[in-house]
Amino acid sequence: MPAKYHIHTRQVPPRRKPIGKYGIIDWREDCSACHNCVKRECAYSVYNDERDRLRHTVEYVDYLYECKGCLCCVQSCTKGLLSWDVNPEYEKMGDEVWTPDIISSTWYQAETGNIPVSGAGYPGRFRGPGFDSILTDMSEIVRPTRDGIHGREYISTSVDIGRKLMKLSFDADGSLAGDCPPIIEIPIPIIFNAKPWQKLGDRIGEYVLDAAKELGTLAISDNPDNISHPAAIPHIATSEDDAAADGARIAEWDDAPDVIDRITRIKIANPNLIAVVKLPLGSSCAARAIKLARAGVGCIHAYADWHGYVPNDGADTQSGSVHISQAVRKLHLALIGEGIRDEVTLVASGGISLAEHVAKTVLCGADLVCVDIPLMIAMECRLCMNCRKELACPADINAVDRDYAVQRMVNLAGAWHSQLLEMMGAMGIREARRLRGEVGRAMFFDDLERECFGPVFGTRKAEVS
Amino acid sequence: MARTIDPHRRPGPVSEMGLPEPVREVKPAPDRFRNSLGKYQVWRNELCGKCGKCVEICPRGVHVRPDGYVDFVRGLDWRCTAERCKENGTFCVEHCPNQALRIEETPIYKAVGDYRWTADLILSTWHMAETGTAPDGELNYQTGNSGGGFDRIDFVFPEDGPRTNPDEISTSIPLNRRGDNRPRITIDIPVYGGGMSFGSVSPHTILSKARAATAWNTFSCTGEGGYIERLFPYKDHMITQVATGLFGVREETIQMAPIVEFKYAQGAKPGLGGHLLGDKNTPAVAAMRGAVPGTSLFSPFPFHSVYSIEDHKKHVDWIKHINPRALVSAKVSTPIDVDMVAVGSYYAGAHIVHLDGSYGGTGAAPEIAKKNIAMPIEYAIPKVHRFLVEEGVRDVVTLIVSGGIRTAYDMAKAIALGADGVVIGTPEMVALGCIRCGRCESGKGCARGIATTDNEMVQKMTVEWGTQRLINMLTAWRAQLVDILSRFGMSDVKDLRGRTDLLRHMDYEEAIAKGENR
Numbered sequence: 013m014p015a016k017y018h019i020h021t022r023q024v025p026p027r028r029k030p031i032g033k034y035g036i037i038d039w040r041e042d043c044s045a046c047h048n049c050v051k052r053e054c055a056y057s058v059y060n061d062e063r064d065r066l067r068h069t070v071e072y073v074d075y076l077y078e079c080k081g082c083l084c085c086v087q088s089c090t091k092g093l094l095s096w097d098v099n100p101e102y103e104k105m106g107d108e109v110w111t112p113d114i115i116s117s118t119w120y121q122a123e124t125g126n127i128p129v130s131g132a133g134y135p136g137r138f139r140g141p142g143f144d145s146i147l148t149d150m151s152e153i154v155r156p157t158r159d160g161i162h163g164r165e166y167i168s169t170s171v172d173i174g175r176k177l178m179k180l181s182f183d184a185d186g187s188l189a190g191d192c193p194p195i196i197e198i199p200i201p202i203i204f205n206a207k208p209w210q211k212l213g214d215r216i217g218e219y220v221l222d223a224a225k226e227l228g229t230l231a232i233s234d235n236p237d238n239i240s241h242p243a244a245i246p247h248i249a250t251s252e253d254d255a256a257a258d259g260a261r262i263a264e265w266d267d268a269p270d271v272i273d274r275i276t277r278i279k280i281a282n283p284n285l286i287a288v289v290k291l292p293l294g295s296s297c298a299a300r301a302i303k304l305a306r307a308g309v310g311c312i313h314a315y316a317d318w319h320g321y322v323p324n325d326g327a328d329t330q331s332g333s334v335h336i337s338q339a340v341r342k343l344h345l346a347l348i349g350e351g352i353r354d355e356v357t358l359v360a361s362g363g364i365s366l367a368e369h370v371a372k373t374v375l376c377g378a379d380l381v382c383v384d385i386p387l388m389i390a391m392e393c394r395l396c397m398n399c400r401k402e403l404a405c406p407a408d409i410n411a412v413d414r415d416y417a418v419q420r421m422v423n424l425a426g427a428w429h430s431q432l433l434e435m436m437g438a439m440g441i442r443e444a445r446r447l448r449g450e451v452g453r454a455m456f457f458d459d460l461e462r463e464c465f466g467p468v469f470g471t472r473k474a475e476v477s
Numbered sequence: 478m479a480r481t482i483d484p485h486r487r488p489g490p491v492s493e494m495g496l497p498e499p500v501r502e503v504k505p506a507p508d509r510f511r512n513s514l515g516k517y518q519v520w521r522n523e524l525c526g527k528c529g530k531c532v533e534i535c536p537r538g539v540h541v542r543p544d545g546y547v548d549f550v551r552g553l554d555w556r557c558t559a560e561r562c563k564e565n566g567t568f569c570v571e572h573c574p575n576q577a578l579r580i581e582e583t584p585i586y587k588a589v590g591d592y593r594w595t596a597d598l599i600l601s602t603w604h605m606a607e608t609g610t611a612p613d614g615e616l617n618y619q620t621g622n623s624g625g626g627f628d629r630i631d632f633v634f635p636e637d638g639p640r641t642n643p644d645e646i647s648t649s650i651p652l653n654r655r656g657d658n659r660p661r662i663t664i665d666i667p668v669y670g671g672g673m674s675f676g677s678v679s680p681h682t683i684l685s686k687a688r689a690a691t692a693w694n695t696f697s698c699t700g701e702g703g704y705i706e707r708l709f710p711y712k713d714h715m716i717t718q719v720a721t722g723l724f725g726v727r728e729e730t731i732q733m734a735p736i737v738e739f740k741y742a743q744g745a746k747p748g749l750g751g752h753l754l755g756d757k758n759t760p761a762v763a764a765m766r767g768a769v770p771g772t773s774l775f776s777p778f779p780f781h782s783v784y785s786i787e788d789h790k791k792h793v794d795w796i797k798h799i800n801p802r803a804l805v806s807a808k809v810s811t812p813i814d815v816d817m818v819a820v821g822s823y824y825a826g827a828h829i830v831h832l833d834g835s836y837g838g839t840g841a842a843p844e845i846a847k848k849n850i851a852m853p854i855e856y857a858i859p860k861v862h863r864f865l866v867e868e869g870v871r872d873v874v875t876l877i878v879s880g881g882i883r884t885a886y887d888m889a890k891a892i893a894l895g896a897d898g899v900v901i902g903t904p905e906m907v908a909l910g911c912i913r914c915g916r917c918e919s920g921k922g923c924a925r926g927i928a929t930t931d932n933e934m935v936q937k938m939t940v941e942w943g944t945q946r947l948i949n950m951l952t953a954w955r956a957q958l959v960d961i962l963s964r965f966g967m968s969d970v971k972d973l974r975g976r977t978d979l980l981r982h983m984d985y986e987e988a989i990a991k992g993e994n995r
Contacts (some may be wrong), residue, residue, distance in 0.1 A: 034588065055924035055934065081914040082924035086585065087510035090543065092551065097584040116846070127845070129752065131917025131928060133745055133903060134847040135591030138625025147835070150748035150851050151779065152741060152809055153789055154817045289782040368849050431845045437778065438748020438850050455813055457854055464856035466978045468894070470963065470987035 015200045017166060019227060019426035021125025024419045028392055028407055033102045033112070036096040050094070052086040059085075065082055098313075106395045109319040114365050121427035122390035122420040127434065128427075130468075132161045139457045142320055142335040142363070143304035146372050147455040151440035167436050168324055169429060169444040171201045171380045173230075174286045175264065175310035176354045194284040194308060196230070196262060200429055201374055201444045203359065204421075205384035207247065208237070213410040219388055222414065223421035232264055232313075232382065245288065254278050257285060263314060267291035267300065273309040277310070286310045288359070293322040293339040298346035305347065305356035313359040314343055316386060320363015334352050337376045344377020344449050353449075367431035377449040390424040391417055481551040492502035499688035499944050503609030503952050509910060509938060515555025515600065516616070518583040519569075525549075525577035531569040536562070537614075540569065546707040554583075555600075592623045593836065594903070594913050598883055606908035606946035611885075615792050619886040626855035627887045629983045634964045643959045647969045650898050652736070653804050653828050654873050658801055662735060664695040666955050667886055667898035667970050670905055671879055672718045672740065672808075674702025675725075676753045676762040676774075677840030677917070677936040678906075678928045685943025686905060698900075701740060701751055701776065703765035704730035716806065719796070721750050722776030724766040728799060736829070737796045738805045739789075741779060742810035744837030744880030745821030747851035750776030752841040754787040754919040759930045790825035797826065804828040808878070811835060816864035823865070823874045827912075831859050831900060834880030838903040840917030840928055854880045855894070862895025862975055885957035895975045908950040909943050 052057035060079045071124045079096075086094045105112040117128050139145055174195035181189045206220035217235050224243035233239065234247040239256045246256035250268040257263035257278045265271050267289050273289040288311040289304050291297060315361035316322045321333035340360045347353040360378035364370060365386055373381050389395070392407040399405055434442070439453045447453070461472055507513075519539060527547060531540040537556040542549045559580045562568040570578045590596040601618030605611060611618050622626045652662045655831065670686045677700060684707060690697040691714045698716040703725015708715055712733050719726050720740035731737055742748065753762075753774040763770040785788050793805050806829035807822040808814070819830045834854025839847070858878055867873040878891050879900035888899045907913070909927050916922075922929030926937025958970065965972060981987070 036624050037584070056922055080916045080924065081912070082916065083514070083585070083589075083912050083914070084924050087508075087512045087514065089512065092512045095584055096588055098588045126842045129754070129841055129843050129918055130847075130915040131840050131842075131923075132911075132913050132915040133593065134836045134844075135593055135913070135915070136623075136848060137592050138628065138836075138853065146849075147852060148849050150742065150812045152812050152815075152818050153783060154781070154786060154814060154821050160846075223910065257967060303808060339753060363952075366845075372849075392658040434843055435850065438846065460852055460856045464852075464860045465985070467981060468859050468980070469982040469985040471985060473984050473986055474540070476984040 017169070017228070019125075019422060019429055021423045021426040022419065023125075024123055024416060024423060026123060026392055027121065027412070027416070030116075030392075031101050031105060031112075031394065032079065032099055034079050035096055035099050036079055036085065037098060039093045039095070040376045041093075042091060043093055044091055050088040050090075053088065054083065054085060056080050059378075060155065071439070076132055080166050107319075108383065109363060110365055110395050115365070115394060116437075118386055118389040118424065119392065122205070122424045125423035126424040127430050143337060143366075143369050143372050145335075145457045147338060147456055148371060148375070148439060149453045149458070150438040167433050167442050169201060169432055169436075170197055170199050171357075171382070171444050172197050173288075173311055173357045173359075175305075175308070175356060178351075178354060193285050194261065194359060196286060198229045198380070200227065200229055200425065200432075201447075202370060202425065202428065203245070203380060204387060205382050206231040206233040206244075207235070207384075215414075216388075216409065216412075216417070219412070219414055220418035220421065223387070223418045223425070226418060226422055227425050229425075230262065243337045247290075257287075258282060262286040262288065262311075264288040264290055267304075271420075272304065272309070275309060276307070288313050290315060292316075293334075293336065293343065293360075293362075296384055297339070298343050301343060301356070301358075302350050302352065305350075305352050309356065311359060312343075312359040313361065313382065314340065315382075316362030318362060320369075336360060336364075337372060340373060340378050341376040341451075348449075362388055367428035368435065370428060371432055371435045371447065372454070374444065375450055375454045376379050376446045379445075386424060390420040401428035414435065448459065492564050496688070496940060496944075498600050499692035499948065500896070501692045501948060501952075505607060506942055507607050508603065509942060513553070513555040513603075514583075514585055514589065515557060515584045516582060517557040517559050517580050518553060519552050519557060519981065520579040520581070521549065522579070524575040525573075526575045528574060530572055530574060532823050534572050535569050536565070536566050536990050537821075560615045584874070589912060593621050594883060594907070599907055599913065602660060602884075602904055602907040602950065603910070606950045609949035609952040611953050611957055614913070619884055621883060623786065626853050626881070626889050627883075630855070630890050630978050631981050631983060632886075632889070632893070632961060632965075632979055633981050635746055635966070637935045638964075639966045641963045641966055641968050643963050645968055646959045647961050647971075648958055648962075650875070650971060654829055654875050656873065659804055659828070660735065662804060662970075664691055664693075664876075664898070665839055666695055666951060667892060667958075668882075668951070668954065669695045669716075669877075669898070669900055670697035671838075671900045671902035672698035672700035672738065673683055673840070673902060673928075674700030674718075674751070675705050675765055676702040676759075679923075679926065679930065679938075679944055680705060680707060681935055681940050681994070682906075682909060682927050682937050684711075684940045685706065685909065685938075685947055687715060688940070688944040689940065689947030689951060690714040692944070693951050695951075696736060698738060699725075699730075701725070702753075702762065703727070704734075705765065709733075714942070719792075720776055721778055721780050722766075722774065724751075724768070724774065729804070731796060732800045734800065734803055736806055736808040737800065738808050738831065739780075739792055739827075740808045741783070741789075741797075742808070742833065742851075743839065743842075744810050744833035744835050744851065744854070746842040746846040747812070747835060747840035748778055749843070749846055749850075750778040752776075752839075752843075752918070754841055757922050757930045762930055772774050786821035786825050789822065793826040801881075806831050808833055810827060811852045811854065811880070813852070815852070815857050818877070819861045819874075820864060820868050820870065823870055823897065827874075829875045829877055830861075831877045831879065832861060832872075833900075837880030838906070838980050854878050854882070854891070858891055858894040860932050866975075885954040886961075888954065889958055889961045890980065892970065892973045893976045893980050895977075897971075897974060904950065905947055908946045909938065929935050948980035 175193040183189045206217040221231045221241045232245045239246040246263045248265045290313040293314045316336040320336040322339045357379045361382035520714045539557045598619040601616040635666045686697040701720030716736040717734040718738045755773040760770045807827040808831040833852040878896040882899045917928035921931040926934045
């Protein structure tokens with residue numbers, strides 16, 4: 013039996029006091045110091061821990077992080093001196109896409125490597141924009157699995173990067189005619205970007221590469237010092253020469269008018285190179301991707317902005333920006349329409365902040381995704397943007413040590429991998445390769461509204477669709 | 478005046494023999510915590526002249542000055558309905574001669590709850606559980622703030638149509654419509670309690686649910702953790718569950734159950750099995766489940782013996798053979814082909830098809846599953862109802878739905894969309910004092926003593942109090958359902974089923990939906 017892929021996670025506590033969502037407000041005035049103090053009754057020992065920590069000063073002290081919000085103390089205090097509120101610092105984190113809840117959940121996953129599990133039902137909105145307008149399907153009785161009866165341990169999340177032959181041809185003696193194009197198999201449908209847009213030191217890039225290596229995946233790097241790293245995908249900007257691709261098994265170029273010529277040239281010297289071209293998602297993306305694929309480019313890295321949106325340049329009939337899920341779907345279908353989908357690997361990036369976004373992006377047609385910001389959040393970034401303003405980083409990310417950084421990123425990837433298994437298990441899909449473009453295992457809210465509510469309520473108002 | 482149930486009374490180890498028979502009667506069951514939560518906080522400053530005008534004018538008894546006292550004791554702020562008082566001219570702040578009073582929304586009111594269960598829904602459910610009536614103040618007890626589904630669907634009541642006498646309205650529904658030789662079980666209200674296992678919730682919670690179901694002649698469900706002996710006195714109102722882990726499934730308990738439910742999937746974690754994390758798996762829980770204490774118990778998914786409707790039929794036949802008087806329910810979640818699942822379940826011999834939508838409750842589930850997998854129940858109901866009608870089997874299937882039913886109005890809307898009745902879980906937990914902190918999954922479990930297996934925490938709630946809270950809430954729900962039926966001039970809840978013409982969706986062009994499904 014082949015060895016099973018396993019991500020080794022272990023607890024890595026935060027270096028800084030995490031920003032918690034809720035906090036107890038303690039009006040100490042008028043406290044009668046009664047013998048029934050509810051603080052002793054806390055089921056989670058938050059107050060006791062506070063005392064111990066103050067005494068020993070070994071860890072951070074924070075009701076705001078530790079409070080679980082059961083409100084037992086608030087409701088039981090003899091004099092009603094305790095109240096409860098949402099932490100304003102928590103609400104300030106991130107923005108409407110990279111929400112405080114996403115940041116907090118990422119911290120938890122990076123600390124523990126665990127899937128976030130909780131009780132009670134889903135507390136969020138009925139539906140939302142972007143990824144939140146997609147549900148994944150599940151198997152049940154009449155359609156138990158697509159891939160047969162297997163335990164979850166047999167689900168593979170491996171994907172391939174590189175061009176695949178549409179058919180094999182053989183010589184008269186039955187041997188394979190010609191060479192198969194180079195291909196790299198990675199065990200998770202995720203690669204990293206070791207050059208995140210936050211202004212961080214070079215060491216962070218190294219740690220991202222090290223984490224990618226430990227996971228068996230790859231990371232895009234533009235640091236010349238790191239191009240020989242076993243996990244590196246050297247990134248070559250338009251203005252740079254192609255030396256970084258010499259001897260490399262994979263390299264990424266920014267799209268440019270001469271990129272096909274450059275790749276053709278380098279592949280004469282290095283035929284086993286997998287060439288990746290990075291181009292923006294948008295109305296001209298499909299035509300360009302088709303041209304690149306026909307010219308032998310094995311992998312397209314199509315990107316949206318860091319919120320997951322593509323500016324509408326007028327060619328799309330929809331108003332406003334287009335979400336990466338829709339843009340990827342369009343690109344995927346265009347490649348299918350040309351009959352060349354399997355000839356090119358499609359990497360998507362931009363706005364992928366949760367494990368579910370990986371599954372949904374792949375369902376929409378990407379082979380794999382590329383992430384960067386979640387890796388920074390794993391190292392306690394709170395998206396304050398201070399680094400972009402040349403201000404001090406409150407998480408002091410540049411000061412992290414290798415073990416901490418690599419393990420936090422590995423933990424996050426481990427939690428995401430486990431969640432992918434949960435979703436794929438529910439869908440009855442055993443191969444991440446077969447998840448690609450499988451919208452038969454996705455449900456789009458707009459379709460559900462039309463199919464289920466249309467016959468009942470009529471036509472949905474345009475402004476809310 | 479009915480006797481008030483004392484939430485603080487510590488009965489010691491609960492013996493069902495020592496508990497009074499549960500009776501369908503409203504009795505006050507106030508909050509079991511010292512400081513109840515409400516929308517407003519009342520502040521009194523040093524200018525107060527102790528004139529007592531506030532006590533005199535407040536219709537809610539917020540200001541308290543016991544007889545013989547000169548000063549005020551701490552007020553009952555949670556009762557305050559400031560906005561309503563401003564409209565009615567009973568706003569104490571305006572009447573205070575010394576401007577000594579100030580009323581503000583509490584920070585807790587702003588922080589508690591979420592999009593689906595708003596602070597208003599939590600507080601109003603507590604009110605119903607305490608009093609047996611819907612709040613008449615300013616709390617929205619009908620809808621949440623999720624921005625879709627039930628929260629955007631409204632009833633369109635006739636402005637001046639004839640009303641039915643509430644006393645002549647029937648809210649009972651039959652559960653066996655197949656016309657076979659099994660009992661024709663009816664329940665008095667179109668709602669029963671969802672499965673919550675011994676392990677996920679406390680024995681006091683399980684018993685409270687069972688006793689309230691008994692009082693209301695409806696059902697509760699064991700969940701998949703086995704059938705605890707203390708439930709035996711209520712066996713005529715207990716559904717027992719056969720789930721994928723087969724935890725605690727025993728022939729003798731199947732034989733005494735009027736209804737046996739196969740749990741194929743759960744709305745909160747469709748495509749995943751049950752989760753009981755190790756901390757809650759105490760020796761007693763483990764003994765019931767035939768498992769090792771302290772280990773996390775994950776039920777598999779799916780039933781490894783069911784990969785087709787034919788396999789499902791074998792399951793149904795098995796239960797029918799073991800218990801010739803039992804009705805069989807198939808609890809399924811809501812994949813895209815839920816209509817096929819439902820009709821297949823019927824043809825396999827199920828009496829009840831129970832759809833559990835994706836926003837349902839749970840004791841523990843991966844958050845990724847709660848949010849993303851399967852469809853909300855609001856979509857599944859009309860889809861399945863329509864398909865069963867087209868198949869010509871709608872009147873021989875009992876369609877029960879759950880997964881996001883929070884209020885009596887959700888229940889009525891679900892029925893109008895095409896269900897026969899509903900199953901609830903979270904509203905019961907909220908009635909027992911749940912605040913939706915979502916920490917039921919591990920450690921000691923629920924700090925409020927509802928979803929815990931810790932012996933000390935269990936004692937935070939008595940069975941008698943819990944029973945009464947649930948009886949009161951169901952009373953309030955039925956009253957609201959009766960009011961809805963009365964306003965439509967209906968005399969039977971069965972007439973409401975599939976009446977989508979009485980609904981409108983606020984996000985749709987047509988103000989009043991047409992009744993194609995009727």
